Amino acid sequence: MITAVKGTQDTLFPEIGRWQRVEAVAREVFHRYGFTEIRTPILEPTELFVRGIGDETDIVNKEMYTFADRKGRSVTMRPENTAGVARAFVEHRLHESPLHSRLFYMGPQFRYERPQKGRLRQFHQIGAEVLGDAAPGTDAETIGMLVEFLQKAGVVGIEVVLNSVGCPACRPVFVALLKDALAPRAGELCGDCRRRLETNPLRVLDCKVPSCQPILDAAPAIADHLCEACAEHHAGVKRILAGMAVSFSERARLVRGLDYYTRTVFEVTSSALGSQDALLGGGRYDGLLEEIGGPAMAGFGWALGMERLLMVVPPAPSGRLPWTYAAWAGEAAYERTLALARHLRREGHVVVMEHAPRSFKSSLKRADRMNVKWVLIVGEEEVASQTYTLKDLDTGEQEALSEASLGARLREKTP
Numbered sequence: 218m219i220t221a222v223k224g225t226q227d228t229l230f231p232e233i234g235r236w237q238r239v240e241a242v243a244r245e246v247f248h249r250y251g252f253t254e255i256r257t258p259i260l261e262p263t264e265l266f267v268r269g270i271g272d273e274t275d276i277v278n279k280e281m282y283t284f285a286d287r288k289g290r291s292v293t294m295r296p297e298n299t300a301g302v303a304r305a306f307v308e309h310r311l312h313e314s315p316l317h318s319r320l321f322y323m324g325p326q327f328r329y330e331r332p333q334k335g336r337l338r339q340f341h342q343i344g345a346e347v348l349g350d351a352a353p354g355t356d357a358e359t360i361g362m363l364v365e366f367l368q369k370a371g372v373v374g375i376e377v378v379l380n381s382v383g384c385p386a387c388r389p390v391f392v393a394l395l396k397d398a399l400a401p402r403a404g405e406l407c408g409d410c411r412r413r414l415e416t417n418p419l420r421v422l423d424c425k426v427p428s429c430q431p432i433l434d435a436a437p438a439i440a441d442h443l444c445e446a447c448a449e450h451h452a453g454v455k456r457i458l459a460g461m462a463v464s465f466s467e468r469a470r471l472v473r474g475l476d477y478y479t480r481t482v483f484e485v486t487s488s489a490l491g492s493q494d495a496l497l498g499g500g501r502y503d504g505l506l507e508e509i510g511g512p513a514m515a516g517f518g519w520a521l522g523m524e525r526l527l528m529v530v531p532p533a534p535s536g537r538l539p540w541t542y543a544a545w546a547g548e549a550a551y552e553r554t555l556a557l558a559r560h561l562r563r564e565g566h567v568v569v570m571e572h573a574p575r576s577f578k579s580s581l582k583r584a585d586r587m588n589v590k591w592v593l594i595v596g597e598e599e600v601a602s603q604t605y606t607l608k609d610l611d612t613g614e615q616e617a618l619s620e621a622s623l624g625a626r627l628r629e630k631t632p
């Protein structure tokens with residue numbers, strides 16, 4: 218038997234219905250904010266991610282599906298979508314098109330991670346990016362749109378956690394300060410922290426090892442050491458968020474994993490996740506477009522893992538599907554059933570019909586296993602009398618109905 222590649226999965230009905238609902242809510246909300254959808258290729262030149270995500274990150278170092286194509290060019294299956302969006306933006310000169318400065322995407326991403334609960338190698342993200350607007354209102358509005366989407370999708374207990382990681386002017390100053398502050402106690406930090414203190418000191422603040430916590434909690438906060446422009450930006454984001462009635466808190470140790478963030482970084486948590494883990498995160502990445510060979514332009518965005526989101530979205534409704542299974546026996550009944558199905562479908566009803574002859578008993582069994590609510594029974598008698606039997610599988614009730622009244626009756630009975 219051939220099985221799915223490790224870390225990938227098939228999604229079937231009715232579970233797929235939850236995906237489609239979440240995606241529909243996303244499209245509806247983003248549309249109202251003037252965001253348009255972008256679909257970028259899954260395959261991108263490897264260099265895009267090396268330059269866009271940073272070669273110091275685990276994603277680029279350990280987790281990418283990278284291979285040489287038949288001409289020996291190195292390509293990578295996208296591990297995230299921001300770099301691809303930025304690449305498309307630069308390639309198509311979208312900075313000349315105000316219509317395309319607010320973009321959203323949804324689709325599969327690929328990372329070669331150790332398979333564990335909730336972590337797939339093919340996973341799916343919904344994300345949004347605003348390119349070319351450096352003002353704090355962009356950060357606030359895009360976070361506000363996200364919160365509206367999550368609430369509409371049914372996520373409860375949403376909290377926005379905010380921080381600023383500064384800019385190329387003030388961050389290096391803070392990083393030096395942080396290294397000095399942590400140096401006397403470096404021996405007490407975990408191995409990861411000690412290594413990061415050399416390679417990427419800001420990310421030390423991210424450590425979750427319990428023994429590191431008191432030391433890191435006592436470390437200086439970057440928000441207290443921002444340059445004037447960054448401090449003004451940060452204050453602006455908070456002021457506009459408050460005006461939008463989006464509740465948020467600040468966390469001094471919030472730094473995001475990717476190297477390209479500048480100024481605003483944020484995470485969203487949900488009480489429904491039942492842990493301190495974030496539902497998603499994002500931030501400002503003003504240097505990214507330049508990094509991949511584009512103009513010096515601002516960017517802000519976030520990405521949300523679908524699989525993670527679906528853990529906190531209400532389950533699909535249980536109970537029978539409001540569908541009709543059309544059961545028939547005999548050649549004349551078959552022709553009649555084709556016509557009835559066509560008629561009911563045109564009126565908007567869901568009608569399932571099987572075309573290989575089978576007994577009514579077998580049809581009823583299959584309808585029950587499909588978990589549909591109604592069976593339409595069309596036998597020789599029904600064809601002769603032109604009244605058809607509609608059976609409700611929940612109650613066992615049967616009704617005789619004319620073709621003209623069938624659709625209206627189904628509509629009345631649909632919950």
Ligand SMILES: [Zn+2]
Nearest residue numbers: 384387444447
């Ligand atoms: Zn700054």
Ligand SMILES: [Zn+2]
Nearest residue numbers: 407410424429
């Ligand atoms: Zn540590």
